[in-house]
Amino acid sequence: MELEFDCPYCTSAVRVSAEFAGKIGRCPKCDTRLRIPDLPDSGQSPTANPDVPPLETIGDEVLVPQQVAAPSVSAPPSAAPAQPQGGWAPNYDPNSPVEKLRKKKRQGSPLMALVPPLLFGGIFLLVGGIYWYWSLPSYKGELEGTVIDSGYALSVTLDGASSGAPREEFHSWTRRLFQNPVMLNDNEKLLGIRYLSKDGQHLTVLLEPGAKTELVQVPITAVKAVAKYYDEHESQMLEARNEELAEALTDVALAWVEVAETTQHLDNLGNFTERLAYNAHVQGLGHVCEAVIGSEIYPCVGEDSQQHLIFLVPKGTNYFVVRERTETRVFPARLKVEVKVVRPFDEQQTQQLVKPEPETLPESEPEMTEPASENSEETSTSENQPN
Numbered sequence: 001m002e003l004e005f006d007c008p009y010c011t012s013a014v015r016v017s018a019e020f021a022g023k024i025g026r027c028p029k030c031d032t033r034l035r036i037p038d039l040p041d042s043g044q045s046p047t048a049n050p051d052v053p054p055l056e057t058i059g060d061e062v063l064v065p066q067q068v069a070a071p072s073v074s075a076p077p078s079a080a081p082a083q084p085q086g087g088w089a090p091n092y093d094p095n096s097p098v099e100k101l102r103k104k105k106r107q108g109s110p111l112m113a114l115v116p117p118l119l120f121g122g123i124f125l126l127v128g129g130i131y132w133y134w135s136l137p138s139y140k141g142e143l144e145g146t147v148i149d150s151g152y153a154l155s156v157t158l159d160g161a162s163s164g165a166p167r168e169e170f171h172s173w174t175r176r177l178f179q180n181p182v183m184l185n186d187n188e189k190l191l192g193i194r195y196l197s198k199d200g201q202h203l204t205v206l207l208e209p210g211a212k213t214e215l216v217q218v219p220i221t222a223v224k225a226v227a228k229y230y231d232e233h234e235s236q237m238l239e240a241r242n243e244e245l246a247e248a249l250t251d252v253a254l255a256w257v258e259v260a261e262t263t264q265h266l267d268n269l270g271n272f273t274e275r276l277a278y279n280a281h282v283q284g285l286g287h288v289c290e291a292v293i294g295s296e297i298y299p300c301v302g303e304d305s306q307q308h309l310i311f312l313v314p315k316g317t318n319y320f321v322v323r324e325r326t327e328t329r330v331f332p333a334r335l336k337v338e339v340k341v342v343r344p345f346d347e348q349q350t351q352q353l354v355k356p357e358p359e360t361l362p363e364s365e366p367e368m369t370e371p372a373s374e375n376s377e378e379t380s381t382s383e384n385q386p387n
Contacts, residue, residue: 005037137225139331145320145339148215148310154207154302156280157198160253164246169253172260175200184270188212191301191312193277195269203249205280207301207312214315218322218339220285221307229331230285230307237284237330244287248275274299285309288328289335291320317341 004015010030021039026032160170174197181196189210196204209215221227230237252272259265278299279287286303291311298320302310313320322337324330 003037003039007032007034009034137228137333139223139225139229139333139335140337141223141226142338142340143218143220143222145216145218145311145341147341147343148217150209150214152215154215154281154310156205158203158205158249158280159201160203160249163242163249165249165253169257170203170249171201173253173256174203176256176260176264177203182266182269184273186210193273205277207277207281209312212315213312214317215301216291216311216313216317216320216339216341217304218309218311218337219306220289220309220322220337223337226285226331226335226337227307233330234284237288239284240328240330241279241282241284241287244275245279248272248279252276277301282309283307288324288330289322290325291339292323293317293320313341 002015003018003021004013006012007014007027007029009032010027012027012029014025014027014029016025016036018039020036023036024033025036027034160174161167177195177197178200181194184193184195185191190213191210192206192208194204194206194208196206198204221230252266252269255268256266278301281301282303285307286300286309289300289309291298291300291313293313298311298313300309301312304310309322311320311322318341320339320341322335322339324335
């Protein structure tokens with residue numbers, strides 16, 4: 001009985017005796033060692049083709065089922081797929097999700113193209129901001145402040161009508177002040193304020209330090225950056241002060257009209273201290289400045305023609321800092337002027353000084369007395385004083 005099969009390398013028909021089934025033989029066409037197939041299970045003898053050449057067998061050598069000998073042919077069969085060099089290559093499908101993800105990663109996000117310009121732009125802005133900050137003028141310095149003689153009082157006269165107050169209402173109040181001046185004192189004896197009129201048309205405001213305070217004059221424009229900025233922006237700063245003063249004069253005149261026909265007593269006059277009394281004595285620079293001692297704030301109550309600021313501070317103060325008021329900041333950088341207080345007179349000389357008399361009041365004015373109340377209020381006048 002013989003077996004007939006095709007060579008798996010050259011596809012030629014091969015014939016061999018059935019007794020060599022499962023052994024190693026050599027193809028008569030391509031001379032390649034191959035394994036002879038096993039006998040079919042059907043038990044039927046395959047019909048041998050006489051035209052098929054017999055297979056040359058190689059002894060009794062049996063192939064191991066798990067091992068397949070590598071062919072040593074010079075030309076592989078055309079039907080076998082070509083193997084790529086360098087090892088195994090996976091199947092490539094450009095439309096697969098994996099390949100699409102790889103392509104997206106290689107291309108990158110469109111937003112990534114904005115990263116370089118944004119990064120360099122940010123660096124440029126940072127460098128420019130740092131340069132701008134360091135090129136700003138410094139509004140800092142150290143100055144000496146001089147204590148003003150304790151007998152000195154600040155005085156200013158205002159024409160309320162030309163300052164923006166309603167004429168009739170304002171003159172109604174000044175006529176009352178011509179007859180009955182008003183003196184305000186606080187219970188802590190820090191400041192005395194006098195409102196009076198010498199002609200019934202204009203308002204005069206006097207400020208006097210209390211028993212526990214003193215006036216210190218500071219040449220603030222000795223700091224060159226402060227002087228330069230104020231010189232360039234004086235009109236804007238003065239305009240803000242004038243607006244606030246005009247508003248205060250209007251409010252107090254209208255408040256007087258409400259009580260003129262009844263009590264003729266302004267209970268809330270003390271509420272106008274900052275807007276009216278202080279602003280009347282300062283200009284644009286003094287309007288935005290204040291003194292700081294520790295955590296306490298003290299007002300700027302005067303500004304002379306040489307742009308020296310005058311601050312009301314506790315007696316015995318040796319040091320304070322001048323800064324901007326938080327609600328009126330105008331300087332482009334922080335204003336901080338450290339002031340060392342000097343006293344041209346010692347205590348003994350000061351006690352020997354003759355305190356000057358206050359401005360002469362009209363003959364019709366009564367003598368003023370301290371208010372009995374603890375809070376700031378108007379001083380009552382004598383009963384025989386004409387209305």
